[in-house]
Amino acid sequence: MITECPYCQANVDAKVIAFHESYDHENDPGPFRANLLECPACKNTLLAGQYQYYDGERDFWEDPTRVWPQPKRFLSWHVPELVRTSIAEADRCIKAGAYIACAAMCGRALEGVCRHFKTKSQYLGGGLKELLEGEVIDKRLFQWSQELQKHRNLAAHATDGKFSRQDAEDLLEFVVAICDYVFVLNEKFNDFMQRKAREADGKKT
Ligand SMILES: [Zn+2]
Structure with a gap:
């Protein structure tokens, strides 16, 4: 099984x-497999997890994600696929030392957020403004996303803009935080409120 060894x-x-x-039908998108692994080079222990998905034709196991040691970024499956792929790609760019490409991928992830919410503007800037106006993101996240957009533009065009590893890591952190807020915490809060409303209804009857 191909996986990244943090020691090597x-x-x-x-x-x-x-x-x-195992398969927790309430919380898992599909069956989950936890793999206990041994690195063939350094003989250290690794643990990797993977979900099984159905692509309309067949079941397949996704690429394993290391969960121990030094877990790789584990994105919630509430984050839509078109956003996840860009974030995964940005992660790979950082590892390869391609920091400009990482900034471009972070921008692409934001475009994915806009597409998910079906914003009308053809431009990222306009889409982000629509997300703010529609209260999908708040003022602070809008500010972060504007900064991401600025760097995406620098990365996408042949400018003198330079990106350090720290810059690339920060941009990725921001875009992941935005996704957590928009797709994960929002969802949790809505579930929480629905549960509370049901409990209140139960008490009335
Ligand atoms: Zn190793």
Whole structure:
């Protein structure tokens, strides 16, 4: 099983020692498999998780994500696919030292957020403003997203703009925080409020 070994700092074909499958129908998008692995080079222990998805034709296991040690960024499955792929790509760019490409991918992730909410503007700036006006994001997140947009523009055009690893990591953190807020926390809050409303109804009857 191909996974990244943080000790060797390389992708390795790790040996699967054992795996366990479970499926929490309420919280999992599909069956989950936890894999206990051994790095073939340094012999250290690794743990990687993966979900099974159905693509309309067949079931398939997604690429494993390391959950221990030093877990890779584990994005909630509430984050839509078109946003997740850009974030995963941005993550890979950082690892490869491609910081300008990472900034461009962070911008692409934001475009994905706009597309998910079906904003009308053809431009990212306009789309972000619509998200603010529609109260999908608040003023602070709007400010962060504007900064991301500025750097996306610098990255997308042949300018002298320079990006350090720190810049790229920060931009990625911002876009992940925006996604957490918009897709994960919002969802949780709505569920919470619905639960409370149901409980209140239950008490009345
Ligand atoms: Zn290793």
